[in-house]
Amino acid sequence: MKISMKTIPHISNKISVDLAKSGSVTLTRGLEPVAHEAEKILAESVKRELALEEKVNEYLEENEEEIEFMLADERQLFFMIKKKLAPQFDVILDYEERFSDIAHKILDELYEEDLIHFDVNENRVKNIIYNAITSFLADTSEIEDAVMEKIRSYKRKFIPGTDEFEILHEKLYREELMKRGME
Secondary structure: OOOOOOOHHHHHHHHHHHHHHHOOEEEOOOHHHHHHHHHHHHHHHHHHHHHHHHHHHHHHHHOHHHHHHOOOOHHHHHHHHHHHHHHHHOOOOOHHHHHHHHHHHHHHHHHHOOOEEEOOOHHHHHHHHHHHHHHHHHHHHHHHHHHHHHHHHOOOOOOOOOHHHHHHHHHHHHHHHHHOOOO
């Protein structure tokens, strides 16, 4: 359940909507500022992981001949090196722990920026954020399948990677999210 840069705005919106619907939290300035703060924290986390993976790939490329000579499994090496370098990049590899950490950072930022008020246990609010992240990621493949099915149903064929395809995909993706009450 990896977060991509493309899904960050959608996850952020889901966090703000779920907080608003929870009945446990009051949004002092509305949905958008909450989503914006969540987006910043999620983007920071994804960028750190991308930087880590880039460093691992550089290391693998630098040692490509030795890896081939030793007949090492490059994929296994990738994950071993990533695990070793993760603390240097402040990346938590266990998704459950990472999403919990992100949820806590989002909660702290929302509270410090006075974007939310709540009278319940802090952990309860953190769990709302955590559940918004994990439920969105769990639903992503189902949403993606529905969007691709709609694109395939058009008489006109759209080629993945083209601007037309990307625009249509994003439009249908947002519609599917709205239909499911996730945005």
